Amino acid sequence: MATAARNAIDRKSLTGPALRTFFSIAEAWDLNEAEQMALLGLDSRSTLQNWKRGEVAALSKDALERISYVMGIYKGLQILVPTTADSWVRKPNKAKLFGGKSALDRMTSGNVADLYVVRQYIDGQRG
Numbered sequence: 001m002a003t004a005a006r007n008a009i010d011r012k013s014l015t016g017p018a019l020r021t022f023f024s025i026a027e028a029w030d031l032n033e034a035e036q037m038a039l040l041g042l043d044s045r046s047t048l049q050n051w052k053r054g055e056v057a058a059l060s061k062d063a064l065e066r067i068s069y070v071m072g073i074y075k076g077l078q079i080l081v082p083t084t085a086d087s088w089v090r091k092p093n094k095a096k097l098f099g100g101k102s103a104l105d106r107m108t109s110g111n112v113a114d115l116y117v118v119r120q121y122i123d124g125q126r127g
Helices: 003-028 033-040 045-052 061-080 103-107 112-126
Strands: none
């Protein structure tokens, strides 16, 4: 099987579990639609609604990458600060990378690189 076809099949098989996990995290973090859309890199509210209903054949590589970072951040916080993990993302942070703003402010910039940076920060704090 060609690599492109194999990648499409892999993305299709990951789509359902990735979206279910993302929306569970969104609920835990009490994310509004605008925040969810920013994390997913979406411009369209109707696309978000379709995804919530599972009406998507296969997520893009970008969307899967974004969800992967969110999952890593979530998991890292559950290990690092289990009692305040879900509220941590909204709290102002003195770390230089956040400049007094919250991790969620950084993550919802729309840039996938900001999700990466927050994930690296959490992993670094874990040691």
